[in-house]
Amino acid sequence: MQKNKEKNTIKNFTNKIICGDATETLKKIPDASVDTVFVDPPFNLKKKYANSDDKKSSEEYLEWCYSWIDECVRVLKPSGTLFLHNIPKWLVYFANHLNEKKMFFRHWISWEAMGAPLGTTLLASHYGILYYTKDEKKHKFYNLRIPHKRCRVCKEIQADYGGKKISMHPFGTVLTDVWTDLHRIRHVNRRDKHPNQLPEPLLERLLLMTTEVNDVVLDPLVGAGTTALAAKRLGRQYIGIDNSQEYVKLTNEKLAEIKVEKSNGYVYQYNKKGQTKTSVNKNFAKEHTIRDDDIVIDKKKLKDEKGSLYYDFEMKKTKK
Numbered sequence: 001m002q003k004n005k006e007k008n009t010i011k012n013f014t015n016k017i018i019c020g021d022a023t024e025t026l027k028k029i030p031d032a033s034v035d036t037v038f039v040d041p042p043f044n045l046k047k048k049y050a051n052s053d054d055k056k057s058s059e060e061y062l063e064w065c066y067s068w069i070d071e072c073v074r075v076l077k078p079s080g081t082l083f084l085h086n087i088p089k090w091l092v093y094f095a096n097h098l099n100e101k102k103m104f105f106r107h108w109i110s111w112e113a114m115g116a117p118l119g120t121t122l123l124a125s126h127y128g129i130l131y132y133t134k135d136e137k138k139h140k141f142y143n144l145r146i147p148h149k150r151c152r153v154c155k156e157i158q159a160d161y162g163g164k165k166i167s168m169h170p171f172g173t174v175l176t177d178v179w180t181d182l183h184r185i186r187h188v189n190r191r192d193k194h195p196n197q198l199p200e201p202l203l204e205r206l207l208l209m210t211t212e213v214n215d216v217v218l219d220p221l222v223g224a225g226t227t228a229l230a231a232k233r234l235g236r237q238y239i240g241i242d243n244s245q246e247y248v249k250l251t252n253e254k255l256a257e258i259k260v261e262k263s264n265g266y267v268y269q270y271n272k273k274g275q276t277k278t279s280v281n282k283n284f285a286k287e288h289t290i291r292d293d294d295i296v297i298d299k300k301k302l303k304d305e306k307g308s309l310y311y312d313f314e315m316k317k318t319k320k
């Protein structure tokens with residue numbers, strides 16, 4: 001435990017990208033001060049990072065991961081959420097470790113990401129995101145919806161909902177734990193100079209699900225800065241840590257360009273040159289982030305399956 005920890009308040013760390021070792025820097029952060037932690041460590045797959053190796057023995061790798069996982073659990077508020085992103089091989093160990101630490105398992109989110117065929121194995125086609133909370137009941141959770149799947153050509157909604165399309169929700173279906181609508185940034189021209197940059201909509205979704213404006217979001221292995229960018233855009237406070245000066249500089253340059261707004265929707269912001277690609281209507285998430293409001297649906301409008309129906313709704317405060 002850090003000698004001067006008592007002097008530290010969380011304000012000393014927020015809205016900064018700190019260049020340093022993850023575990024050592026985490027040790028300086030006060031107990032129970034962070035709302036949501038997201039960590040996407042190197043997967044021990046021999047990738048080339050600017051200032052760290054990615055080829056440890058299994059024992060060394062797990063020992064290293066547990067060193068920052070334990071600190072992440074410590075800094076989480078009692079109402080806090082922890083997300084760990086990795087390949088299933090490592091997540092099963094992480095889950096076991098977190099269960100032993102009496103954290104509460106909520107979900108294994110499967111994020112579809114097609115790998116390369118490796119021979120006599122199943123073709124790996126998802127990353128996992130372990131979703132744990134510190135408290136079984138007192139955690140923040142906001143229901144999000146994603147658009148109903150539509151035919152790309154005729155724009156008709158594909159699912160029949162058992163013949164009950166009339167009852168479908170105009171904002172889309174409830175989010176499941178299998179995510180197939182967010183995509184890896186594969187093209188080298190669309191990514192920053194970093195071997196493993198996640199798409200911002202992935203982080204935006206996780207943060208919208210578990211945080212409110214001004215909440216503190218921490219990523220101790222922040223890489224090209226995706227978590228911090230999503231947090232800033234959504235009006236959350238961020239703390240990023242990385243041991244590479246190069247990635248810290250890159251993240252700070254991108255952060256300087258980000259304006260605080262409610263949501264970026266599903267617009268992929270590929271890199272600091274501003275290359276973007278819209279995968280779904282960019283206003284979608286702005287309109288479809290359901291918080292304390294109920295939606296009053298004009299059922300007659302649901303007969304019309306055109307995209308425009310998504311914007312024809314009225315928000316009313318939920319009666320508590």
Ligand SMILES: C[S@@+](CC[C@H](N)C(=O)[O-])C[C@H]1O[C@@H](n2cnc3c(N)ncnc32)[C@H](O)[C@@H]1O
Nearest residue numbers: 021022040052197198221223224225226242243
């Ligand atoms: C998989 S990348 C994170 C990518 C990030 N999620 C993004 O979207 O850009 C992991 C990061 O951990 C950093 N890293 C590795 N070992 C570290 C350590 N001991 N302390 C701090 N950072 C470290 C690497 O520099 C790398 O940027």
